[in-house]
Amino acid sequence: MKVKAMIKQNNVLREQMTPFNRSYYEDMLLGLRASKVDPVRTEELLLEAAALLLEGQAKGKNAKQIFGEHPEDYFKEIAGSAPARKVRSKLNYYLMIPWAALTGLFSVYAVAGLLLLWSTGDTEMFGQISIFTILVVGAGAIVLIEIIMKWLSSLSEDDAPKPKPFDIKGLGIYVGIAIIAVFLGIFLxxxxxxxxxxxxxxxILAVAGGLGLKFIFFKS
Incomplete structure (x- = not known):
């Protein structure tokens, strides 16, 4: 069973728990999912625990009587002995971003160019590309992703952006940088x-890029 299917099944089982048992179980769930245990094994263990809890619940027992006083203790030994999950290296991460961006760029050029070729007989602007454009898209993608990640990390716990006063100075700096970048781009x-x-x-480049993403960066 795939992870997504197991998560859905887990959600169904949680709906059958009493409020106390569900709260206790969700503490177990959060702890195990945050551990280094393999995602598939994690969901398998959680489903087993949910089934065990519901079985005990039907007999009038609560989660503490089944798993113990502290939710985090039940999976402690399993989580501690699990091998570390594979972590994407920094080099891999920073290669993947421009690779994906350029794959998208060539996809746009391919689709737009073929449509124009079939409709007008001329590819127009999509029949050529500047080396500068390729460099900007690749490097710009990294900058954009980093900005987005920093913004996401600044969100509050309820996933709502933290309110901040309007910063006219900051806006002016961004506008200035944007204007300089535009003129610099035209010159370069x-x-x-x-x-x-x-x-x-x-x-061909778009297809090759897509295959590269699948078999190089997202291989299992």
């Missing part, structure tokens, strides 16, 4: 060569 774009790019080549 003229310094970098522009290469011809057939929509079919873009399509």
């Amino acid at each position: 774009d003229n310094l970098f060569p522009v290469i011809s790019l057939s929509p079919w080549v873009s399509l």
Whole structure:
């Protein structure tokens, strides 16, 4: 059974628990899911615990009588002995972002170029690309993702953005940087060569990029 299916089944079982038992069980759940135990094994253990709890509940027992005084103790030994989960390396992470961004870029060029080619007989702007554009998309994707991640990390516990007073100075700095970036981009774009790019080549690059994401960065 896949992890998503087990999570759905777990949610169904939790609905059958008494408020006290559910609260206790969810403490167990959060602790185990945050541990280094493999995700599949985690959900298997949680389903077993949920079934055991419901069985005891039917006999008039509560979670403490079944698992003990402290929810975190039940899976403590299993969590402590589990091998560490694989962590995506920094290099892998920073290679994946521009790879995905450029895959998206070539996908757009392929689709738009082929549509224009079939409808007008000319690929127009989608028949060529500047080296500068490729560099900006690749590097810009990393910057954008980092900004988004920092913003997400600044959210409050209830996932609502923390209210902040309007910062006119900060806005001015961002606008200034944006204007400089635009003019710098226009200047640098003229310094970098522009290469011809057939929509079919873009399509091949997009497909290759997608396969690379699947088999290099997201391989199991």
